[in-house]
Amino acid sequence: MMGGHHAASGAAAWVAVASTGPYTLGWYPLDATGILIGGMATAGTALVCDWDHRHSTVANSLPPLSNVIAVGIENASGGHRQGTHSILGAGVFVLLAALASQFQMETPWGLLSVGAGLLCMFLINIAAKALKLFPKSGFITNWIFALAMAGLVTVYAPEQWTWLPMSMLIGVVVHIVGDLITTGGVPLLWPLVIRPPKLLRKVPLLRNVWRPNGALSLPLLGRAGSKREWLVLIPVSAYAMVGLTAAGWSIAQNQWTRVAAAAGAWMKLWL
Numbered sequence: 383m384m385g386g387h388h389a390a391s392g393a394a395a396w397v398a399v400a401s402t403g404p405y406t407l408g409w410y411p412l413d414a415t416g417i418l419i420g421g422m423a424t425a426g427t428a429l430v431c432d433w434d435h436r437h438s439t440v441a442n443s444l445p446p447l448s449n450v451i452a453v454g455i456e457n458a459s460g461g462h463r464q465g466t467h468s469i470l471g472a473g474v475f476v477l478l479a480a481l482a483s484q485f486q487m488e489t490p491w492g493l494l495s496v497g498a499g500l501l502c503m504f505l506i507n508i509a510a511k512a513l514k515l516f517p518k519s520g521f522i523t524n525w526i527f528a529l530a531m532a533g534l535v536t537v538y539a540p541e542q543w544t545w546l547p548m549s550m551l552i553g554v555v556v557h558i559v560g561d562l563i564t565t566g567g568v569p570l571l572w573p574l575v576i577r578p579p580k581l582l583r584k585v586p587l588l589r590n591v592w593r594p595n596g597a598l599s600l601p602l603l604g605r606a607g608s609k610r611e612w613l614v615l616i617p618v619s620a621y622a623m624v625g626l627t628a629a630g631w632s633i634a635q636n637q638w639t640r641v642a643a644a645a646g647a648w649m650k651l652w653l
Contacts, residue, residue: 384606384607389513390615390618390622391618391622392557393626394621396420396424397417401629412540412542414628414633416540417626419535419538419539423505423549425506427505428553429508430466430505430557431466431471432466432557433466434456434465436449440512442521443504443510443524444524448504463568463597464569468569469570476554483497483544483546491537494537498536498546501546502532506535511524565599565605567597568598575595575596
């Protein structure tokens with residue numbers, strides 16, 4: 383599945399799980415701020431599985447730091463679309479998110495989610511890069527945006543510390559499922575990779591499900607970037623956009639009410 387489609391799928395899944403509005407699941411209900419921040423973060427967590435290639439879009443999201451991390455992940459996971467696309471890889475990503483979410487600091491301005499802010503600095507920027515919101519050349523814009531998002535998440539992250547591991551879990555599961563339903567498939571049981579015997583590789587249906595390299599595939603969408611993929615992901619992207627826009631509008635209305643109330647109180651003092 384294409385990177386932008388992974389990001390859109392992750393955001394849509396977060397809206398479905400965290401929102402309690404119409405046409406949502408409401409399994410992990412959050413307020414509008416949590417939906418908006420979590421949606422942006424999950425668009426990024428839905429791409430971290432592809433951080434296993436040193437020349438990928440994800441690796442070039444915040445150079446040179448993201449490139450160095452990509453080399454480390456590539457070496458640890460056995461290469462592109464290996465360990466990071468497995469059940470074990472998903473568990474490692476969720477564990478890292480859980481550790482980051484508990485790194486908080488009590489300050490005169492309240493409790494700041496420093497760990498979530500630092501991790502989301504990468505996550506949100508990765509999603510923006512995959513969605514082609516940045517120019518291909520240069521990286522100053524990337525870093526400015528990333529630091530701004532880090533500050534936003536640090537200050538306004540949802541109070542529940544479990545939101546970040548939940549975002550990571552949803553994102554990596556959506557990514558793995560997205561690649562599972564394309565022809566490439568995924569090595570779900572990595573590092574255990576069982577390749578089919580040569581005789582079975584000639585069976586028409588089975589050879590599409592159990593790939594010669596040991597990967598599992600249910601190629602409902604065909605090849606990555608196929609017309610079928612676009613047909614499915616256009617409404618999914620629209621769903622994510624509507625959900626995040628609704629959350630943003632709710633936040634804006636709430637802040638406008640506060641500003642109006644503060645302005646009214648100030649005017650009373652002077653009249």
